[in-house]
Ligand SMILES: [Zn+2]
């Protein structure tokens with residue numbers, strides 16, 4: 001399983017893109033920074049998108065990806081997420097006012113985007129993977145995804161969250177955990193209030209994970225607050241040292257092979 005981190009930050013600026021992962025070139029998880037990261041040929045290979053929640057920094061490139069798919073290769077994208085997430089995406093991103101309604105374009109009979117609601121805590125076969133959506137604690141309804149390939153490789157991506165990571169230990173433990181740290185420890189109270197992690201909160205989550213499952217997988221941190229990146233990196237390194245764990249910050253275009 002190849003996991004390519006397209007966007008590893010919580011703000012977009014030169015050299016930094018918003019949350020997106022690409023698995024084996026075909027399965028996209030979140031759509032914050034996709035089209036500026038991939039060639040047209042690479043975009044054409046994407047068939048399925050898993051959305052963790054509706055926030056703009058995780059969904060906005062649905063529009064630019066759908067536009068390229070419709071205009072250049074008559075493609076069709078299946079977009080999966082909670083019913084709540086998909087309702088908001090349909091109502092605001094594909095309302096036909098902001099831009100083209102890709103749920104009915106190029107035709108209602110064969111639209112460019114198809115929405116597919118998923119249930120949390122129910123494992124499903126999606127795009128050849130075993131996909132389990134697990135509820136995430138965030139400011140809006142959200143899930144994380146455990147994606148397992150046919151050869152048993154497994155990654156768990158929490159999306160935006162402020163806790164409850166250990167719940168994803170159910171069943172197969174992932175070889176890789178991709179989670180978020182949006183700000184530094186000094187902003188812990190505010191981050192918790194808006195549904196995000198700081199390094200200290202992450203440490204508590206990982207301790208609980210280890211207590212529950214007896215081990216910790218490799219951890220990669222994304223959704224990094226750009227303005228605090230150096231501080232976050234230092235504080236995450238301290239957590240890694242204290243826990244004796246492999247925890248590092250994700251980077252744009254980073255490729256991890258399981
Ligand atoms: Zn969010």
Ligand SMILES: [Zn+2]
Nearest residue numbers: 055057058160
């Ligand atoms: Zn976010």
